[in-house]
Amino acid sequence: MNAASAIQILKPSYIREILSASQSNGVISFAGGLPATESFPLDLMQQAFNDLTQHSDLFQYAQAQGYDPLLTFLRQSYQTLDSHDLLMTSGSQQGLDLIARGYINPGDKVVVEYPSYLGALQVFQLAQAQLLTVPQLGEGPDLSKLQQLFASQEVKFFYLIADFHNPTGICYSLQVRQGIAKLCQQYQVTIIEDAPYRELRFSGETLPLVSSYYPQGAIVLRSFSKIACPGMRLGSIEAPRDWIQQLITVKQISDIHLNTVLQYVLLQLLTHAEFPGHLLKLRQLYADRHDLMLEQIQSTMGDRVTVMPVSGGMFLWLTLKQQSAVNMMNLASQALEAGVAFVPGAVFTPDQDGLYASCRLNFSHSSAADICTGIQRLAKII
Ligand SMILES: Cc1ncc(COP(=O)(O)O)c(C=O)c1O
Known part of the structure; x- marks a missing residue:
C-alpha cells in the first residue's frame, strides 16, 4: 500500500537507526537523548x-x-x-x-x-x-x-x-x-x-x-x-x-x-516532600557528567575540536576545526565499529544537509567510566 504523500517526504530516521545499532553489545552510546535510568524517582x-x-x-x-x-x-x-x-x-x-x-x-x-x-x-x-x-x-x-x-x-x-x-x-x-x-x-x-x-x-x-x-x-x-x-x-x-x-x-x-x-x-x-531533593541530585549528576565529558574531550582531542561548556541539559556540540577534512556522517559509521555512537550534525537540519563537521554528544546517560572510554574511542577515530 502506498503511504500518504506527506509521509513519503520524510527522510528515514537516522537517529532510530543509530540508536538500534548503538544498543548492540559493547557500544557506548552518546547518541540518544536519554536521561540517566538510575535517576528515575521510582x-x-x-x-x-x-x-x-x-x-x-x-x-x-x-x-x-x-x-x-x-x-x-x-x-x-x-x-x-x-x-x-x-x-x-x-x-x-x-x-x-x-x-x-x-x-x-x-x-x-x-x-x-x-x-x-x-x-x-x-x-x-x-x-x-x-x-x-x-x-x-x-x-x-x-x-x-x-x-x-x-x-x-x-x-x-x-x-x-x-x-x-x-x-x-x-x-x-x-x-x-x-x-x-x-x-x-x-x-x-x-x-x-x-x-x-x-x-x-x-x-x-x-x-x-x-x-x-x-x-x-x-x-x-x-x-x-x-x-x-x-x-x-x-x-x-x-x-x-x-x-x-x-x-x-x-x-x-x-x-x-x-x-x-x-x-x-x-x-x-x-507534591512529594522529597521531589525538590530529587531535582538537586539530578542536576548535580548531570553537572558531574558534563564536566567529565568536557575534560576528557579537551585532554584527548584538544586543539582538533571546538566544544563549548553548557549550563544545563543533556548535550554537548562538538565541531572539528579542520571542517573540510571529515564528514561526521561517515565518521559515525566508523565510530560505531570502534564501539562509540554519536549523532552527526546534519541530522538536525531540515534536509539532512550541512553541519558536516559537527556532532551531538549526550552526557546524561553514560556512567563516568563509559564517558572516559567512549571519548577515548572517539578521539582515536577523530
Ligand atoms: C527539544 C525537544 N522537544 C521535545 C522532545 C520530546 O520530549 P517528550 O519525551 O516530552 O515527548 C525532546 C526529546 O528529546 C526534545 O529534545
Missing part, C-alpha cells in the same frame, strides 16, 4: 502506585484536557495567566503534533533554528509546512537574520528551544530572549517554545521564558520526561485559552484523553 512514586487500587475512578474515561487536580497544581506552579490555560499531553512531542494538526496548513511557513530538534522538524514536515531556517549564534538565534526572514516572508510560527538547546546545548541570553519576543510581536509570528530541559540547569541563573515577553502570541511546551521519566509520556501545552480549546478538540480526536492513572502518579511525585 521510590518517590512507590506510595502512589500502591494506592492505585483504591482509586477506581482513575481508570474510567475522563475529560480530554487532563486530570483536574494535576491541572490545578500546574497552573499554580507555572503561574498561568488568567487569559491562558493548560492541556496535558503525551510528552511534549504530542504537543508539537497537536499544534501542527490544529494550526498548520500545507505551505504555512515555520522558522526553525539551524540546527534544531529532529522530532519537531519531522512534525512540521509531516504537516507539509515550509521550513525556513535561522542560524544559531553563541547566545541564540541570529536576530538580524530572523528579522530579515520575518520582514520578507509571511511566517506563521517560530519554533525555538531557549533552554539547553537540542542539539547544541546552548542557553539563549536575556537580550536574545527579549529580542525574539519583540520581533515576533512586531511581525505577528506565534512562538512555539519547547522547554523540556528547562529544569535541568546546573549553573547560572534561570532566565525568563521567551514567551513571558509576548504571552498573547506564544505556546509553551513542557515535559516531565527529563525530570521524572520519559516512559510515563507526560507533558503539557500552555497557551491562550481559545487556542487550548482548539487543541483539546484535536487531542480528543487523536486519543480521547491522556492516561489518567499516570497523571495521578505524577501529581503525587511533584
Whole structure:
C-alpha cells in the first residue's frame, strides 16, 4: 500500500537507526537523548502506585484536557495567566503534533533554528509546512537574520528551544530572549517554545521564558520526561485559552484523553516532600557528567575540536576545526565499529544537509567510566 504523500517526504530516521545499532553489545552510546535510568524517582512514586487500587475512578474515561487536580497544581506552579490555560499531553512531542494538526496548513511557513530538534522538524514536515531556517549564534538565534526572514516572508510560527538547546546545548541570553519576543510581536509570528530541559540547569541563573515577553502570541511546551521519566509520556501545552480549546478538540480526536492513572502518579511525585531533593541530585549528576565529558574531550582531542561548556541539559556540540577534512556522517559509521555512537550534525537540519563537521554528544546517560572510554574511542577515530 502506498503511504500518504506527506509521509513519503520524510527522510528515514537516522537517529532510530543509530540508536538500534548503538544498543548492540559493547557500544557506548552518546547518541540518544536519554536521561540517566538510575535517576528515575521510582521510590518517590512507590506510595502512589500502591494506592492505585483504591482509586477506581482513575481508570474510567475522563475529560480530554487532563486530570483536574494535576491541572490545578500546574497552573499554580507555572503561574498561568488568567487569559491562558493548560492541556496535558503525551510528552511534549504530542504537543508539537497537536499544534501542527490544529494550526498548520500545507505551505504555512515555520522558522526553525539551524540546527534544531529532529522530532519537531519531522512534525512540521509531516504537516507539509515550509521550513525556513535561522542560524544559531553563541547566545541564540541570529536576530538580524530572523528579522530579515520575518520582514520578507509571511511566517506563521517560530519554533525555538531557549533552554539547553537540542542539539547544541546552548542557553539563549536575556537580550536574545527579549529580542525574539519583540520581533515576533512586531511581525505577528506565534512562538512555539519547547522547554523540556528547562529544569535541568546546573549553573547560572534561570532566565525568563521567551514567551513571558509576548504571552498573547506564544505556546509553551513542557515535559516531565527529563525530570521524572520519559516512559510515563507526560507533558503539557500552555497557551491562550481559545487556542487550548482548539487543541483539546484535536487531542480528543487523536486519543480521547491522556492516561489518567499516570497523571495521578505524577501529581503525587511533584507534591512529594522529597521531589525538590530529587531535582538537586539530578542536576548535580548531570553537572558531574558534563564536566567529565568536557575534560576528557579537551585532554584527548584538544586543539582538533571546538566544544563549548553548557549550563544545563543533556548535550554537548562538538565541531572539528579542520571542517573540510571529515564528514561526521561517515565518521559515525566508523565510530560505531570502534564501539562509540554519536549523532552527526546534519541530522538536525531540515534536509539532512550541512553541519558536516559537527556532532551531538549526550552526557546524561553514560556512567563516568563509559564517558572516559567512549571519548577515548572517539578521539582515536577523530
Ligand atoms: C527539544 C525537544 N522537544 C521535545 C522532545 C520530546 O520530549 P517528550 O519525551 O516530552 O515527548 C525532546 C526529546 O528529546 C526534545 O529534545
